[in-house]
Amino acid sequence: MKKNIMKKLGVFAILFAFGLSALGSGESNDSTKDIVSASEAGSDAASDASADDSAGAADVAEEDADLSIEEQVLIDQDGIKVTATGIEHDAFMGTGVKLLLENNTDKNVMVGCTALIVNNYMISDLFASEVAAGKKANDTMYMMSSDLKAAGISNIGQIEIYFHVYDSDTYDALFDSDVVTIQTSKYNEMDLQADEEESGYELWNQDGVRIIGKYVDENSFWGTGVLLYIENTSGRNIGINCDDMSINGFMVDPVFSATVYNEKKSFDDITIFSSDLEENGIDKVNDIELSFHIYDADSWSTICDTGAITFSVDQAAE
CATH class of the missing domain: 2.60.40.2550 (Immunoglobulin-like)
Known part of the structure; x- marks a missing residue:
């Protein structure tokens, strides 16, 4: 539990720094x-x-307010199951994919992401979720709003994810998933090239x-x-x-x-x-x-x- 709390505090600190960065870059073009x-x-x-970085996570979330996905199983391997259940719209964090993570093994595991790709652009993520042996967890993989803006992405149509799963006690790698692809409700109108x-x-x-x-x-x-x-x-x-x-x-x-x-x-x-x-x-x-x-x-x-x-x-x- 202590490890999970420290992880979340670390992620929050990084997000806070990114938030300050976005505010600073928007002060003067x-x-x-x-x-x-x-x-x-x-x-x-x-x-x-x-360059105009004034739009933050709130703007991205507002643009994607009508974005949706169908529930789908992304990985089901070696006792680890990850299901995409919907889209999260958060004024601070931006837009994210809601995930249900199920750990049916006898090990405590960490589910992370080695690559997140939106509309063919590499996008930063800060996703890492710990799931105890035999337990489930709900979490959200957020897409860095500054990266989406830089790529000119206002219509998220396709999300590609490469998962990395490892033992959270020994840090031994368990497996890396093949790419999993999510097509959203805006697939037919997604942005493929920044202006x-x-x-x-x-x-x-x-x-x-x-x-x-x-x-x-x-x-x-x-x-x-x-x-x-x-x-x-x-x-x-x-x-x-x-x-x-x-x-x-x-x-x-x-x-x-x-x-x-x-x-x-x-x-x-x-x-x-x-x-x-x-x-x-x-x-x-x-x-x-x-x-x-x-x-x-x-x-x-x-x-x-x-x-x-x-x-x-x-x-x-x-």
């Missing part, structure tokens, strides 16, 4: 700047920043992996965020890390790790902490250099290392 090539920086060739998907500056496009720099937010919760659009048509699930990053010529330690399944898309942030910028006397991001390490997410084998990629931040809108 002046902090977001388009990513452009070095030659376009400050010129009329760059478009105005189009601004093609805008931005292309940083990489090779061997089925495409990365576009969208914009830089100098007022994100942790400091500065660089939003990327990633598209994977490589034929395998990929992971991407960021290496050797510098801002205005000064090395920084970014936080970035993205996983994009085959034939899927994702919007992900590179985070640069305020302390890194302050230590180097950086009050405005002008030029960025970085490299990407792209690898097979299943085998961990390297696909490629991109080498240095240089781009600039448009300041023309100031």
Whole structure:
């Protein structure tokens, strides 16, 4: 019981931080700047920043107020049964899938999620539910509203879930499920392409992996965020890390790790902490250099290392 309480407190703390992040990013759109090539920086060739993160979980929940699903069994394996029973609309948490979890084994288990995909976009989740041996639990898998907004998803039509089940006492893995797919009442009208998907500056496009720099937010919760659009048509699930990053010529330690399944898309942030910028006397991001390490997410084998990629931040809108 103590473990479950601590888990829920930890999840709440993370959600609270994300909530503050959404509030902070919505205070001023002046902090977001388009990513452009070095030659376009400050010129009329760059478009105005189009990011608007003011809509929060309440807006997403309101948009999906009429969303529904039919009850269906998602997994029934090795004594573990998970049933999708409906859609939850919460003003703070956003939109989620209501789940009934049944543990018919003699072990205490944790049911988690290795990947959540909505309308072909990778979406963050904070789902982990502990179920004692021989017991049942009702829980909800919420879809991160900021991710839905970034992907331009207002009509949730298809939800794909990969479950991970493990022994909550020993942490031994029990099984990973194949993908389970839920079609909602808005399946025939779902959003499959973000309106601004093609805008931005292309940083990489090779061997089925495409990365576009969208914009830089100098007022994100942790400091500065660089939003990327990633598209994977490589034929395998990929992971991407960021290496050797510098801002205005000064090395920084970014936080970035993205996983994009085959034939899927994702919007992900590179985070640069305020302390890194302050230590180097950086009050405005002008030029960025970085490299990407792209690898097979299943085998961990390297696909490629991109080498240095240089781009600039448009300041023309100031």
